[in-house]
Amino acid sequence: MKRLFQTSILTLFFLTVASLTAETNAQEKSRYISFEEALYAGGQLSGSNGPSNVVWINDGDQYSYTQRNSETGASEIRSYNPATEEDRLIFVNSDFQIPGTNExxxxxxxxxxxxxxxxVFQSNFRPIYRRSGISDYYYYEVESGELNVLVKDAMTAELSPDGSKVGFEREGDLFVYDLNEEKETQLTDSGAENFYNGRFGWVYEEEFGLAQAWSWSHDSKYxxxxxxxxxxxxxxxxxxxxGTYPEYVEIPYPKVGQDNPGIKIGTVHVESGENTWMDLDLKDGYVPRFYWTSKPGNxxxxxxxxxxxxxxxxFFDASSGNGTLIMEEKNEEGWIDVFDFFAGIDHxxxxxEEVEQFFWVSERDGFNHIYRYNYSGELINQVTDGNWEVTNIHAINPSSEFIYYSSTEESPLERHLYSIKFDGSQKEQHxxxxxxxxxxxGDNxxxxxxxxxNINTPRQVELWSTAGELLRKxxxxxxxxxxxxxxxxxxxELFSFITSDGQQLDGSIIKPIDFDPNSSYPLLFNIYGGPGAQGVYNSWESSxxxxxxxxEGYVIVNVNNRGSGGYGHDFEKIVxxxxxxWEAHDFAETANYLIDEYDWIDGERVGIRGHSYGGYMSSFAILTHPNIFKVAIVGAPVTDWRLYDTIYTERYMGLLEDNEEGYAQSAVTTHAAKLQGKIFIAHSSMDENVHMQxxxxxxxxxxxQGKDADLRIYPPGAHGVAYNQTSYQLLYRTYTEYLDEHLKNAE
Structure with missing residues (x-):
């Protein structure tokens, strides 16, 4: 009897332990995410971006923003005054119907x-290229509360600075609509197929970063x-x-060495309708930007x-078309930038306004810095200097003579806000x-x-005054x-090391869940690597x-390879x-460093994955460093720069007739015989950017060369390959299964 009682106690004990263990395992298992959940976990990991569609108004004294009403689901436009803390409701979309409909x-x-x-509202947007599309435009008068149709099927529209008119481009011509008179006036009339006034073609829009090919003068006259x-x-x-007989889409697309679009710069006087062409000899060159100065009609x-x-x-006179050369710059060891796509700086x-001075961001001293000029083209002073880069200018206040900018002064892995006087004094980090x-x-x-x-803190969104006060979380x-x-x-986690040729590189590493330093893990490079881009920051990981x-047990790595932005002219322009x-060299150097540094990285299981320029780099790296990379996942790759567009390619590779051997050696196809590992390529037949060719x-x-490749074609997709949720899931599941088979579980 006593023995039976003891047995029962032991049984109960083991059952309890087993139950608790099962419960713990179930709880632990629930902490893991499914593959489908992982694909869409980016939103949960990045979180809210704070107020949406922020537009600074009243010179920067207020900002408007949109929010979704949690009870009604309506989209609200509100304005907020940081000084008074007044938050005012301006517009609710559910209060209005599309004019002439019940929608x-x-x-x-x-x-x-x-x-x-x-x-002025943009509605019913139908995309054409990366930045452009056809839209319907409406205007809303705040005081009366009336919503009216402005124009249907226009490419771009913009309010005049004085608020009396709206300019827009439709079917290759420019128009203006007078809000007070409710009258439309056509300003140009030569638009035709592949011939536009106030609209770019594919190559200018894609590679110079603007969708709108026209601009109001400050006085609203031109x-x-x-x-x-x-x-x-x-x-x-x-x-x-x-279909039975496929339909074909045609896009004018100039490839390396071929004819570019013809460009002319015109001005039109809005009241008189008089058009004037600027007397500029393009010399087979480009006009990537123009700006109205503070001098009327200039x-x-x-x-x-x-x-x-x-x-x-x-500088040109808008009424006569006569011009004067103000300044010029040459760079024999690289290209000159007029904007930065990756930093989000368009200019x-x-x-x-108000001063006859202009500012220019240039890397003439080896790093991007701000320079101040007068309207005669004379350099007044270099505003910023140091072995770091100005990455963005947010505001220039002529009254206070302060410039507000972001830079890498703290670290190339970080961006911080600073202010500085026009003369370079009183610099302050905010x-x-x-x-x-x-x-x-805002402007002021x-x-x-x-x-x-940062790597330890999810995105924070805060409202500050530049006087140093945190106004609102x-x-x-x-x-x-x-x-x-x-x-x-x-x-x-962040790391840095010195390559075998003496260059310091910054990288990031993500270790497997349940990391065990006594285990052995496959290493995957997830990269882009293109000129001016930067893959590693001190920022929260949200992929x-x-x-x-x-x-699933992978080590994931990225590195700021040579060619990346943020490190100065020599680091970027070496490519x-x-x-x-150099990019592939730095990926290989990073792999060798990590393999030597950490016993838990398996040097026989190293892969690389990238898309677009990253697709180019993943394919180029596995062919030129076959002893390092065993698997490459290649998305929408350029494989021969002679097949890509003029503006992008010739900026980085020079003209074909001046660099034929360089073009040949930079082509992935040139190195096809070197393939030893496994390569998976995904592309869309409708990719208008990097052609499936x-x-x-x-x-x-x-x-x-007797080498095999695994290939997936997604016909309807564009440059992103996937074209809907189902194809997106399939694409990434295929990527993952390929890595599992040929990298993670490779013998």
Whole structure:
């Protein structure tokens, strides 16, 4: 009896332990994410970005923003005054119907008149290229509460500075609509197929970063515009192969060495309708930017030669078309930038009103810095200097003579906000928390919204005054922290090392979930690597797919390879006329460093994955460093720069006739015979950016050498390959299974 009692106690004990263990295992298992959850976990990991569609109004004293009403689901436009803390409701979309219909009014974006009297809405956006599309535009009078149709099926529209008119481009011509008289006037009349007034073609929009090819003068008297003639540009033809007889799409697309669009710069006097052409000899070059200066009727035009290593700034009289050369710059060891796609800075020239001075961001001393000039083209002073880069200018206040800018002075891995006087004095750092700070600021520089994160802190959104006061915490993303607490999460860690040729490189590493230093893990490079780009920052890691890979036992690495932005001229321009080689070299150097440094990285299981330029680099790296990389996942790759567009390629590779061997050696197809590992390529037949021709020529080159490649074609997709949620899931599941089979589980 006693023995039976003891047995029962033992049985109960083991059952209890087993139950608790099972419960713990179930709880632990619930912390892991499924593959489908991982693909869409980016939103939960990045969290809220704070107020949406922020537009600073009243010179920066207030900002308007949109929010979704949690009870009604309606989209609200509100305005907030940081000084008074007044938060005012301006517009509710559910209160309005699309004029002439019973449908609730919806919009994509909006803009204000300077006097805050009107709002112009962009609605029913239908994309054409990366930045452009066809839209319907409406205007709303705040005082009367009336919503009216402005124009249907227009490409771009913009309010005049005085708020009395709206200019717009439709079907290749420019128009103006008088809000007070409710009258439309046509300003140009020569628009035709592949011939536009106030509209760019594909190559200018894609590679110079603007969608709107016209601009109001400050006094609202003139509109300056690009006239684009693509009638002699060769056509790129694509199809999604649907139907019995597929339909083909044609896009004028100039490839390396071929004819570019013809460009003229015109001005039109809005009241008289008189058009004037600026007397500018393009010399087979480009006009990437123009600006209205503070002098009435004075237009500044930026000209560049075709290789984009020679820049001139001209001033033109809008009424006569006569011009004067103001300044110029040449760079024999690289290219000259006029904007930075990756930093989100659209302009390197700034012409503030009220003063006859302009500012230019240039790397003439080896790093991007701000220079101040007078209107005669004489350098007044260099505003900033040091072995660091100015990455963005947020505001220039002529009254206080302060410039507000972001830079890498703290670290190339971080961005911080500073202010400085026009003469270079009184520099002050405004952001102090470590991390990558993205700034939204009004024209006067009094207030700003700071969105920042670091490797230990999810995105924070704060409203500050430049006097140094935190006015309001707009978002702390506590939901992200809670999600990370309840789910497994692999944080990003930063590292740096010196390559065998003496260059310091910065990188990031994500270790597997349940990391065990006594285990052995496969290493995957997840890279982009293109000129001016930067892959590693001191910022929060929010990629769901990366978290899945970490959960499945991968080490994920990225590195700021040579060619990256943020490190100065020499670091970036070393890749000039020699794309691919230094980038792949640095990926291989990083792999060797990590393999030597950490016993838990398996040097026989190293893979690389990238898309677009990253697709180029992943394919180039596995072919030129076959002893390092065993698997490559290649998305939408350029495989031969002779197949890509003029503006991008010739900027970095020079003209074909001047660098034929460089083009040949930078082509992935040239190195096809070197393939030893496994390569997976995904592309879309409707990719208007990097044409599927690139992938087909690589497959042919590999086949000619007896080398095999795994290929997936997604016909309807564009440059992103996937074209809907189902295809997106399939694409990334295929990527993952390929890595599992050929890298993770490789023998």
């Amino acid at each position: 609730t009014f919806q919009y994509n974006s909006f803009q204000w008149t300077d006097d805050s009297r009107f709002i 509109i300056a515009y690009w006239q684009t003639d693509e009638r002699d540009v060769e056509l790129f033809v694509s199809t999604d192969y649907a 237009l500044a035009i930026v000209w560049m030669n075709r290789p984009q290593n020679h820049l001139q700034l001209h 390197y020239f700034f012409f503030p 952001t102090v928390e470590p991390g990558n700070h993205a700034i939204s600021m 520089g009094l207030f700003y919204i700071d969105r920042y994160s 707009l978002e702390d993303n506590a939901t992200v922290s809670k999600y990370v607490e309840n789910k497994v999460y692999a944080p990003k 769901g797919w990366t978290q899945w890979l970490a959960q 000039y006329k020699n794309l691919g080689h 690139n992938t087909m020529q690589l497959v042919k080159a590999l086949t000619d």
